[in-house]
Amino acid sequence: MTLIVPFFVLSLILCALIRHIDPFDAFVEGAAAAFPMLRKLLPNMAAILACITLFSGSGMLDRLTAFFYSPAKFVGIPPEIVHLLLMRPLSGSGSLSILSDILLRYGADSYIGLCSSVCVGSTETILYVIPLYCSTNGIKQTRYALVAAIFSGLVGIFTGIFFVRLLLI
Amino acid sequence: MLLLVSGADSSIKLCLSLSGSYLLWMGLFNIAAKTGLVEKLASLMRRPLRLLMPGIGEAAGPVSLNLSANFLGLGNAATPFGLEAMRILSKDSHGTASREICMFLALNTSAVELLPTGVIAVRTACGSTDPYLIVLPTFLSSIISAFCAVLVCKIFEGMKR
Incomplete structure (x- = not known):
């Protein structure tokens, strides 16, 4: 797995040389295009991350966790991972640190540990990626993109727990 | 107040830490585009897409x-390609997501990954006896x-035509 990227880069350079294209010039030209992208990205990222930090730091996240405790238990989600599932759509690094807390407390190979690992793997940071991609490109109306993403995230959580029970327990 | 500042602060840190890999991947992308490799991959994927x-x-x-970078678990490479794709897709969208954009966002955020590398790393660090156990489920x-x-x-496309 670790060899994929070096191999890919090397064959790319060889391919360019065969076709008489200067790989260095092409690289520099492409890398220069990364700056307009980053410049557009930063203000949008600042706004989104400020909101996310406020949400998790103000106690809103903890309140929502408490609120969803019994409903989650009712539908078959281990209530210990609700906190993680609420953080998951917002922040990749934030949810990995919560995952690490859960794995240390309940054991990485326990039922709760397996469920939380699978749920993190089968979902994405939808409430971070979609606002970021859209606001960076001036899209205000996302129409059904969020609905589709949230629905597929919920499906990912439920099927994840289902497969843990089916295959691993 | 402190929270808001620390949020904005982390955007600078994140942007800076991402910029290296953006430069690298956008540079490599341009080599691949010039040699016609991007066009080849695109024509392979065009039919299903x-x-x-x-x-x-x-x-x-x-x-x-x-989508391929996401699949291989190269998150840092996937983001600049995703932004580039969004830039092209939203050229004449006038602020409203087209059905292509909606489909792309939905596919992008449904996380089909061969190896969830981040989760495996955390599991290894937390002393799992088999960190790879979760890959199949x-x-x-x-x-x-x-x-x-x-x-x-x-379904939504069908409804709103």
Whole structure:
């Protein structure tokens, strides 16, 4: 797995040389295009991350966790991972640190540990990626993109727990 | 107040820490584009992608690179390709997400990954006896959730035509 990227880069350079294209010039030209992208990205990222930090730091996240405790238990989600599932759509690094807390407390190979690992793997940071991609490109109306993403995230959580029970327990 | 500042602060840190890999991947992307490799990958993926996004046009290259990078677990490489794809897709959208954009966002956020590298690293660090145990259930459930994302998009497309 670790060899994929070096191999890919090397064959790319060889391919360019065969076709008489200067790989260095092409690289520099492409890398220069990364700056307009980053410049557009930063203000949008600042706004989104400020909101996310406020949400998790103000106690809103903890309140929502408490609120969803019994409903989650009712539908078959281990209530210990609700906190993680609420953080998951917002922040990749934030949810990995919560995952690490859960794995240390309940054991990485326990039922709760397996469920939380699978749920993190089968979902994405939808409430971070979609606002970021859209606001960076001036899209205000996302129409059904969020609905589709949230629905597929919920499906990912439920099927994840289902497969843990089916295959691993 | 402190929280808001620390949030904005982390955007600077994140942007700076991402900028290195953006420069690298955008540079490599340009080599691949000049040698015609992007066009080759795009023409391979065009048929299946056309089914999902009929008006994909010239975004086929970055879209297929984004999805393949995601699949291989190269998150840092996937983001610049995703932004590039979004830039091309939203050129004449006038602030409203087209059905191609909705489908792309839904596919992008349904996380079909061969190896969830971040989770495996955390599991290893937390003393799991078998960190890779979760790979199969994760893969199966992300396939199903991606299928559901496509389905929901198709249903909405049918409704709002």
